[in-house]
Amino acid sequence: MRAMPAVPACATSWRQVPTGDDVVAVAERAALGTTARVAVWPPERLLVACTAVDQVLAALDQQASRFRADSELSWLHGAGGGMFMLSNGLAEAVGVALAAARWTWGCADPTVGNALISLGYDRDFAAIDQQRDEPPAQPAPAPGWQLVRLDGPLLRLPPGVRLDLGATAKGVGSDRAVRAVMSAAGHAGGVLVSLGGDIAVAGTPPHDGWPVTVAEGPDQAGSPGSQLVRLPGGAVATSSVTCRRWRRGGTMLHHIVDPRTGRPADGPWRTVSVAAATCADANAAATAAIVAGRQAVPWLTREGLPARLVGHDGEIRCLGGWPTAGGRPIPVPPGSHVYAEGRAPGGSR
Amino acid sequence: MGADHGYPDGRVPLRELGDSDPGVRARRDSIRKARRMSNWTAAALIVGSGAAAVALAHQSFPAAAPAAGTASQAGGAGIPAGTTGASPRGAGGPSVTHSVATTTASGVTITTTTRTVNGKTVVTQVRHAPAYADN
Numbered sequence: 001m002r003a004m005p006a007v008p009a010c011a012t013s014w015r016q017v018p019t020g021d022d023v024v025a026v027a028e029r030a031a032l033g034t035t036a037r038v039a040v041w042p043p044e045r046l047l048v049a050c051t052a053v054d055q056v057l058a059a060l061d062q063q064a065s066r067f068r069a070d071s072e073l074s075w076l077h078g079a080g081g082g083m084f085m086l087s088n089g090l091a092e093a094v095g096v097a098l099a100a101a102r103w104t105w106g107c108a109d110p111t112v113g114n115a116l117i118s119l120g121y122d123r124d125f126a127a128i129d130q131q132r133d134e135p136p137a138q139p140a141p142a143p144g145w146q147l148v149r150l151d152g153p154l155l156r157l158p159p160g161v162r163l164d165l166g167a168t169a170k171g172v173g174s175d176r177a178v179r180a181v182m183s184a185a186g187h188a189g190g191v192l193v194s195l196g197g198d199i200a201v202a203g204t205p206p207h208d209g210w211p212v213t214v215a216e217g218p219d220q221a222g223s224p225g226s227q228l229v230r231l232p233g234g235a236v237a238t239s240s241v242t243c244r245r246w247r248r249g250g251t252m253l254h255h256i257v258d259p260r261t262g263r264p265a266d267g268p269w270r271t272v273s274v275a276a277a278t279c280a281d282a283n284a285a286a287t288a289a290i291v292a293g294r295q296a297v298p299w300l301t302r303e304g305l306p307a308r309l310v311g312h313d314g315e316i317r318c319l320g321g322w323p324t325a326g327g328r329p330i331p332v333p334p335g336s337h338v339y340a341e342g343r344a345p346g347g348s349r
Numbered sequence: 350m351g352a353d354h355g356y357p358d359g360r361v362p363l364r365e366l367g368d369s370d371p372g373v374r375a376r377r378d379s380i381r382k383a384r385r386m387s388n389w390t391a392a393a394l395i396v397g398s399g400a401a402a403v404a405l406a407h408q409s410f411p412a413a414a415p416a417a418g419t420a421s422q423a424g425g426a427g428i429p430a431g432t433t434g435a436s437p438r439g440a441g442g443p444s445v446t447h448s449v450a451t452t453t454a455s456g457v458t459i460t461t462t463t464r465t466v467n468g469k470t471v472v473t474q475v476r477h478a479p480a481y482a483d484n
Contacts, residue, residue, distance in 0.1 A: 023443035026450075039449040041442065170455065190442055196455025206445035213451040228448055240454030273452055 014038075014050045024206070031057045032170065033067075034196030038181070041206065045185045052180040053193060060173045063090040064165050066113065073163060077113070081159030091153040097168045099338040100284035101145035105299075107288035109259035111142040113162025118262065121255055135249030139262030166255070168338065171237055171283030174200035175344045198237040200279035205232050209329045214308060216242050216271045225314065227326055234332035235279035239286035240271035256290045267293025271310040274300070275322070275330040278344045281337055304333050 014027040017037070025043030027050055028035055036057060040049045065071040072090045086094065097110035118137040148163070149156040157163070165172075177193040178200045185191070190203035192210045201210050209230030216225060216238075229236075241256055241264065258265045272289040276282040285305055289296035297319065300307045306320040318324050321331040335342045 019449050020447040021443075021445045021449075024445055024449060034455040037450050041445075192450055194450040194452070197451060197453035198455070199450055199452050204442045206442040210450070211445055211448045213448040213453075215451050215453045226451075236452045238452045238454055243454035271454065 016046075032061060032065075032173065032195060034170075035194075036177075036196075037192075037194040038177075039192040039210070040181065040185075041189050045181075045189055045191075048184045049181045049191055052184040053177045056173060056177045056180050057195075059089055060093070060169065060176065063087060064093045064169050064172075066162075066164055066166075073165070076155070076157055077162050081157050081161065084155045084157065086153045086155050088153065091150065091155070093165055093169055093172050094148075094155060094163065095150055095340065096172055096280050096284075096338045097163070097165050098145055098148060098150055099340075100168050100280065100288075103337040104284060104288035104292070106145060106259055107291040108167040108284045109142045109145045110163045110165055110167070111145050111148060111161055112257045112259050112262075113164040114140045114160070115142055115257045115259070115262040116164055116166075116255065117162070119257070119264065133249060135251065141262040142257075142259035144259075167239075167287040168280045168284050170195040170198045171200075171235065171278065171280035174198050174235065174279040178202035179344065192231075198235070198279050198283050199231065200235040201231055201233060208232070211327075212236060214238065214273050216240055216310060225310065225316070227308070229323055230327065230329040231275070232329050232332065234275060234277045235282045236273060236275045236330065237279055237282035237286045238271060238273040239283075239290050241265065241290060242270055256287060258291050265291045265293070267291065267296070268311050269293070269296065269309045270312045272296065273308040273322075275306040275332050276336075277332060277334050278336045278339060280339065280344075284338055303337075306330050306332065 013029040015029060017026040017028055019026050019039075023043065024039050024041045025046040026037065026039045027046060028037040030036075036053060038046070038049050038053050040046055061068065061071070063072045066073060068074060072087060076084055094110070097108075100108045101110060118140045143158070143161050147158050147161060173195045174193045177195070178191050179202060181191040181193065182202045185203075187203065190201065190205050190210075192199060192201045192212075199210075199212060209232035212229055212231050214227045214229055214236075215223060239256060243255075256265045257263065267290060269290055272286045274282045274285040274289065276285060282305075285300065285303070285307070289300060289307065289309065292299060296307075296309065297317070300319050304320055306322040307318070308322050309317045309319070311317070320333075323330060336344060
């Protein structure tokens with residue numbers, strides 16, 4: 001039995017995770033207000049992988065965090081609107097968010113920043129007071145992604161519009177991270193990166209694909225409603241109203257906002273998992289499906305996306321070839337709807 | 350070549366132009382001949398290349414059935430264009446039986462930071478709360 005490689009010395013915040021297979025190495029750490037996980041083969045590449053992921057996450061946080069006062073996004077918001085020359089990384093992230101909004105008919109709209117603040121999600125989720133007696137502020141419907149203009153790195157943001165890239169940013173991060181790992185590893189072996197459950201893979205997958213559990217919550221991997229699937233390529237992401245919830249004045253709120261109303265989405269699905277060519281596509285589609293409600297089924301079907309939708313009553317509906325039996329591969333379709341050129345680019349950090 | 354052979358707006362299909370000119374007709378005939386010849390040449394090349402490829406493939410890979418249970422057999426899963434350095438599905442990868450990650454709603458993770466402020470060690474711990482209690 002091969003010895004598991006040591007936790008990278010230069011990335012001490014990573015914690016090695018034993019999985020029962022010694023042909024892959026897995027490590028995880030806190031990142032972006034949630035958990036980042038890396039799995040690589042051959043396992044000797046764990047150090048390289050963690051270092052590459054660290055760099056991607058640091059850059060993404062600096063670019064797109066809504067909660068860091070020194071982030072590029074906070075700088076835009078602080079300026080109160082106008083024309084801005086963005087870094088390549090933030091320009092890519094905003095471009096993906098706007099393309100996702102167009103693709104999802106506005107269901108995944110990045111202009112929900114003020115809506116989330118009015119609901120009380122105005123700081124890192126871990127720092128939110130989860131239960132308060134006073135009701136939430138008046139809902140603030142999203143002004144609409146069409147008001148935001150992006151031409152290359154040049155952004156026009158109307159005064160008062162706040163962006164929240166939550167529907168796509170973790171997906172963008174996973175896409176960037178797997179590319180960065182493969183580049184650092186000389187394009188040998190394979191890698192899986194999960195940011196808060198939004199998973200991208202690259203390189204050569206394990207036989208039959210990466211084994212991935214589908215669950216509603218981070219602590220429900222072994223629960224009866226969970227499922228083991230295999231991801232041979234691309235990405236899978238899950239959005240759910242069962243996590244990141246808080247209470248205001250007796251009303252339970254959650255973080256997936258319907259841009260049209262400014263209120264938490266209240267459709268028939270509590271959790272949606274979607275597989276797509278890139279994690280940003282999967283992330284956007286899963287969030288949009290929660291918002292779209294019943295319209296999600298014909299939309300996901302038309303887009304040919306494998307999806308698993310869990311209703312509030314616990315009933316599970318599988319679409320687009322999502323395996324109904326455990327342990328089967330997901331038929332991930334090719335092509336991206338949110339990246340320019342239809343595929344994830346070479347990497348903007 | 351009456352107007353009734355053309356489009357309603359008076360345009361005429363290209364193939365009907367030049368029929369009355371013997372020079373044009375001769376030129377067109379010779380073009381047809383050349384095209385026919387090149388078609389046969391292309392067909393011969395395609396057949397030859399195919400035969401060569403088959404012969405090479407047989408030399409390179411001794412007859413062997415694909416490994417049982419590969420992604421292609423099980424579900425027709427494709428490698429998407431968006432992946433980096435993707436190789437044919439399952440080819441060359443190790444056998445991994447246990448789940449390595451969970452796709453789920455993003456939970457909240459504890460973060461512990463240790464800083465030295467005015468000579469004192471300050472430990473800040475942000476709570477671990479994946480979901481609200483009534484989930």
